[in-house]
Amino acid sequence: MNAVEMKGITKRFPGIVANDRVNLTVKQGEIHALLGENGAGKSTLMNILFGLYQPDEGEIFIREKKTEITGPNIAGELGIGMVHQHFMLVDPFTVTENIILGSEPTQNGMIDQRKAEKEVQAISDRYGLKVDPRAKIRDISVGMQQRVEILKTLYRGADILIFDEPTAVLAPKEIDELIVIMENLVKEGKTIIFITHKLKEIMRICDAVTIIRQGKFIGRVDVADTDESRLASMMVGRDVSFTVDKKPAQPKETVLSIRNLRVKNSRGVDAVRGLDMEIKAGEIVGLAGVDGNGQSELIEAITGLKSAHKGEIVLNGKAITNLKPKAITHRGVGHIPEDRHRRGLVLDFSIGENMVLQTFDQKPFAKGWTLQYPQIFKHAKRLIKEFDVRTPDIHTPARALSGGNQQKGIIAREVDRDPDFLIAAQPTRGLDVGAIEGIHRRLIEQRDKGKAILLMSLELEEVWQLADRIAVIYEGKIAGWVDPATTTEEEIGLLMAGGQVGTEVSS
Amino acid sequence: MQVLSKINKQSSIFTSLVSVFLGLLVGGVMMILAGYNPIQAYIALFQSAFLQPFDIGETIRTITPLILTGLAVGLAFRTGLFNIGVEGQFIIGQLAAVIVALKLDLPPVIHAIVAVIAGALGGALWAFLPGYLKAKRGVHEVITTIMLNFIALYLSNLTVREWLTDGADKTKEIPESASLHWNMLSQLFDSSRVHFGIFIAIVAAFFMYYLLWKTTTGYQLRAVGYNPHASEYAGMNVSRNIVLSMMISGVFAGLAGASELLGTAGYQAIQASYTGIGFDGIAVSLLGGNSPLGIVLSASLFGILTYGGSNMEYVAAVPREVIRVVFAAIIFFVAANIVRWVAQRRKKKVIDKGGEGK
C-alpha cells in the first residue's frame, strides 16, 4: 500500500516555480529519501504535505485516499507528522509542554501535567528516546531536542513521519542513535520520509529515493539499484567529485597558539576548560566536535567577542588575549562567523556597505569623519566581481541575496583584508553543493597562500575533506588530534563522545 | 523593539499623501456624524494656518519644536532605541537654557548661542542616563525614560520656584541678549513669534542626514541599530553607540526645549503637566518614516493641523480633539501601509517573497 502519493504537484511563488509537477510515492513502512540540493524544492513539497502551503496544481493521496490538506491540523488528523530541521521548540517550555502544545490533556480545564508527563515518558520508553519529560528545552542538547521533535509527532499518533535534514546538526554518535530510532519506528509500523542531501545516509538506511532538482521531479529509484555517484549526478545534474583537490600542506611557523584557555558561556559556566592549541601558517586545522562543546566560545574568545578568564591567546608571538575585537582584527585575524545573519552581516545595509564592516573608518573609505562612498563602492564592486557574488548591484540590501551569495560576500570581505589567521566557522552551513565547492576552493587557496586557518564545522565530512589536522573538541578541551588521512570515523566518533584514543598526531 | 526601518522603505510620498487624505476623511466623517460641518471646519483650519502672514509665522513657530522632537525620536529609532523620554529632555533643555539666560551676563548673540548649547547639553545629559543604563545594565530604556520624564517635570518646577525665583510661578523674562527672537523675521510675518529656532531645526535635520549617512559615526549608529551582534563582531563598541545615540537624540530634544524657551516663551513657568511636544514628536517621527526630510514634512503637517485646529474650534465650533483622531488615523494608514495593501489585493495572491528567509 502507498502511504503517500503526491501527483503533479505545482507550487508557484512570485518569480519562482518552487515545485513543477513533482511526484512522490512512499510505500507503507519504508524509509523513503527525498533528495535534492538546497533550494531544489524539497521543503516546499513537504510543507504542502504538511498543510502549511496549498498546491496550485496536483493531487495528494494518503493511504490511497484522495485528500486535501488545508492545514497542519488536517495533516495531523491524517497521521502526518514533521520533524523540522529548524526545531520548532519553545525554549522556555519543558519537554512535555512542547509535546502537548496544541492538544493538551485537560482536567477541569486545567492542563493535566502529570498525565501528560506519564504519557510522554511511556512513548519515549517505547521507542527508546530517553528524554526527560520535565527538562526545559533550553537546557538539553541538540540531539535531545530533536528527539523531542520526534516525540511531538508520535504523541499525536503520527504514522507518516517527515524528517527534514535531521542529521545536519548531529554528531556521528548521535546520528547512529537516530538511525536506531528510525529503525525502531519502522519496526513499529511507521513510514518515514527522510529529507537529505547526504548520500551516505541514504545508502545506509533508506529503501527508496525520490530526487528533485530545481523544483522538477527527476526520478524515483530503489536504493538497492543505485549507488552514491549516480544519486549525486541525478541530484546535481552533472558528475560530482567527492574529494577536494588539494596538495599536501606545507606548514611553516606557528601563527596562533592558545594555552590553557578558559571561557565562560552566556550562563556563566566554563564552556572552554583549559584548552591548548597551535595553528601554523599554511595549514588548515579542523575543529570537530558535537555542537555545544565550547566551539563557539573558543572562537568568540579568539576574536575578542567573549573574554577569557584564564589562559593566553598568542598571535604571531604577541598576546591578543582579551583585546577588543577591533584590535584583534587589526592584528590580522579574519573571521567567517558561524551565524552569518546574526554576526556576519547587517542585513539591512546594502551589500556594498557590508563590505567595509570593519574598515569603514579607515583610509581610503573614510577621510576623517566622513565616509568616502565612491571608494567604498569601488572596493565593493571589485570584491563582488572577484568572488563572484551574484547580486543585482552593490546597493542591494544584503537581506535580498541568497545564502550562498551572502556567504561569498563575507568570505570576500574577510579574505581580502589579508589576515594571517582566518577562522571559518560552519562556512557552508545551509548552502548548496555548487556553493560549497566554491567556498572549499577558496579556503584551500588561502591555505596555499600561507595563511593559518581554523575550520570549525559540525559536518564531520567537511572537516575531513579540508583539514590537514583535526582537533576534536570535547567539553571545552581538545580531546585529541587526528590525521584525516589515517583516521577512521570510529576513532573520531569516540573522541567526540569523550572517549580516549591512543594515536596522537604530532604537530 | 526592532528598528522601524520597514515603514521607511515602504512608505513613499504617495502612500503618505493618500494616508493624509484618508485621515482627513475619517475626521470629516466624525464631524458629520456629530452634526458639524466638515467643509466649513477644514476651511477654517487651513485658512487660519495660511491666510495671513501672522498666522503663517505662528504656524512655522508651532512646527519648529515638532521638527526637533521628531528628529530626536527618529534618530533613536534609527539606532534601535525607543526614546519616550523626549518630553523630559525637552523640559531639561528649557531649564538649562533659562538658567544660562538668566544667570549669565553675556553679550548679545553669544549669550543666545551659549544658552542654546546649554539646552542641547541639558537634553543630552538627561538622555545619557537611560542610554547608559540600557548599555551597561540592560535596563529597558522605555521604563527609564518614562520615569525621567516625571522627574524632569518636578525638577524644573523645583528649580524655578526655589532657585530661579523667590517662590514665584515663573521666572523673569529672559534678557534680549539671550533671545532667539529676530525682529526682521518677526516683522516679515506681521510680528508673529516665528524665531531663529526654525533655522536651528532645519540645520538639525540636515545634520541628522549628514551624520547618519555620511559619517563613520553614523555608519556605526545605523549598524548597531540594525544588528548589534554584527556590529560587535565588526569591532564596534555597541554600548558606546547606544549611549551616543541616546545623547544625540537628547541634543535634538534639548534644542527643541531651548528654542521654545528662548524663542517663543521667554520664561520658564511652573508646569502643571507636560507640554506634549515631546510625545507629539513620536507621532511626527513615525509618520515621517524616521527620515529627516519625512520628519520635516510630517512636523509641518502636524503643526498646520495643530495651529489650525484652534481656529477650527473657534469658527466651526468643532472640538479640536478631532485633529488627534485625524492624526491617529493617518498614522494607522501609513503604518498598515494601506496603499500597498490595496495594490496587493488587486494583484491577488502576490506574496512578498522578500519577507521570507529570516
Added chain:
Amino acid sequence: MINSLTDILATTILYMTPLLLTAMGGLFSERSGVVNIGLEGLMTIGAFTAVITTLETHNPWLGLIAAMIAGMLFSIPHAVASITFKADQVVSGVAINFLALGVAVYLVKALYEGAGQTPDVQEVLRKMPIPGLEKIPVIGPALFDVFPTTYLAFIIVFIGYFVLYRTPFGMRLRAVGEHPQAAETMGVNVYRMRYTGVIISGALAGLGGASLSIAIGSQFSESTIAGQGFIALAALIFGKWHPFGALGASAFFGFAVALALKGQLIGLTNYVPSEALSMLPYILTILALAGFVGRAEAPAAIGKPFETGGR
C-alpha cells in the same frame, strides 16, 4: 506608628490598582507577542466609557462592563494593524493613544456642550469591607476595606497566572509569543491567539481606566489618566512579563508614592521641597531597575509580525 503603616499600605493599594489591572492587560498582549504601547489610550477610553455609562445608567457595575467592552473595541484597530497588516506594533500603539484621547475628549466636548470634563458621577464604586477580615490590625483596613476594583485586580492576577500557566489557552498564548512558527506547526492559530491577547489587554486596560474614573475618582477629563498607562507598561517590563512580577512592580510603585505622600504628612517638607518627594517614586523605580532587576527577558517573538509558513 501602626496607623502610619496602615496608611502607607492603604495608599500603596490605592495607587497600584489601576496600574496592576492595566499591566495585567499588557501582559496578555505582550505574552502573545504584540507590543502594546497603547495601554495609555485603552485606559483613557475605559475611564471615559465607565463615566459616561454610569452617568446614563446610574449603575457603576455596568460602567465597568462598558469600559471593558470599549477597551476591547479600541484594541481591535491595534490588533488589525499589527497582526493582520503586520504594521510596526510600536507605531500602531502610539496611534491608539492618539485616537483614544482624541475620541474621548472630542465626545466629552460634544456631549457636554464644550465642557472639558464630564459631570460628577454620584454612584461611584464604594469601598467594600470584608466583614471580619477588615478588623485585622494593620493590614485589615488596608487590604480588606478597599474598592471592588482592587479585589478584582488581585483576583485577576491569580486568574491570569492560572490561565497563563495552567490552561491550554495560556500555554498556547505564551508559545505564540515565544515561537509562533512552532505553535503554528502544532495546529495553534497564531493570528487568533494574538487577536485574543490584544483584545484581553483592551478589556483589562479599560477596567484599569475605569478603576481610576469611577472608583478612585468620579469623573473623566483629559488628565484623568495622565501617564498611568505608561507607568503600567513600565510595571509590566519591570515585572518581567509575569503576573506576580507585575503585581510586585505595581506594588513597588504604589509603595514609593505612598512613602512620598507620607513624607509630606509627617512634615518632611520642612526640610525637603515637596517636589523632591514627588520625584521619589520615579527615582526609586530607576534605582530598583539599575540595582537589582537588570536585564528583562522579553517574550522572544515580541514585536515581530508573523507570517504563515515563514521560518
Added chain:
Amino acid sequence: MKLKALGALLLSAALVTVAGCGAAQDSKGGSKGQSAGLVTDVGGLNDESFNQNAWAGLQKAGKEMDFNVKALESKRDDEYIPNLTKFAREKRTITWGMGFKIQNALEKVSNQFKDQHFAIVDTDMGGKIPDNVAAVTFKEEEGSFLMGVIAGSMTKTNKVGFIGGITSPLIKKFESGYRAGVKAANPKAEVKVVYAESFTDSAKGRALASSLYNGGTDIIYHAAGGVGKGLFNEVKTRKQGKYWAIGVDMDQSKLAPDHTLSSMVKRVDVAVYDMMKKVKDDKFPGGEQVQIGLKDNGVGYADTTKEHVPAKVLKKVDDFKQQIIDGKIKVPANENELKKFKP
C-alpha cells in the same frame, strides 16, 4: 481594518448624534461697536472654576449690555499670544486674559495693540500695568481666612488640613489666609499642610485626604483644582458629621452635599460683569489694579454654608468678616506676613 475602525468611529459618532448637540460658544450680541473676547488659560472654558465663571459673567454682560462676546480656549501656553492677537485684530473693545499664566502674553499683545483695551485676572502684572490694561485680582486670602475660622471653630480634634495644588504664590495666598483664620478662631488647632504638586491627579488628592483624615484631621480645605476632587471623593465615604471638606472657587457642596462645610467662592463673574459695565460707561480703569476682596463681595463663603455650620459659628465668621472689611484685621497673603500675623 478600515471598515472596523470606521465602525468604531461611526458608533461613537452615533452616540454623539443621539445626544444631539454641537455647542457653539458664540452668543451674538448684534451691537455694532462694542464687543469683547475672552482667552482662557489651559484649564479650558468649562473648568468648573474661574474660566467658566468669567465666561458666565461675560455672557451675562453681553446679553444685558449688548456686547458681542466670544471665547477662545488655549490648549498650551504658547497659544495665548495667537489667541489674544486674534481678538485684538478683530478690534474687540476689550479682550480678557484669564489667569496669571497669560501675563507675559498679554503684556506683549497689549503693547502691540495700544488702541484696544485688555483685562487680566489673577495677577497685578508685577506692578507695571500698561495704560490699556486693567488687572483684576482677588483677595483669596480674605476668603480663605473665613474658611480657616470655620475650620478652627468646628474641629473636634484640633487638627485641620489644607491640600494645595502646585506650590506657587497664588496657592500660598490661600494657605496663608486659611492658617491665619484657624489661628484667629482656635489658637490650639494645628494646621496640616500638604501639596500634591499637581492640579489634576485626583487619586493623589484622595490618598492625601485619606491619610490626613486617618491622622486625626477632621476638616480639610483645598486649593488644588482637580486634585480637590479626590478630597470630596474621599470624604463622601466617611462618617457624616465627623469628617468635613471645604471647597474652593465655586460652591462645591454638590460634590459631597452631606460632607461639605463650606466653599470659598471667588466671584470672577461679578468682577467681569462689573468691569464690562465700566467699559460700557467709558470708565475703563486702564493701568490700574482692581483688587476685589470681602468688601466688594468678590470673595466670600458659599450660600450653602449655613446648612452644616451652626449659626453661632456663622456669626463669628461674619464678625471676622466685618473686621476685615473695616481694616481691623489685615489678612496675611504669604508666609512672611503669616509669621508676623497676630490675631
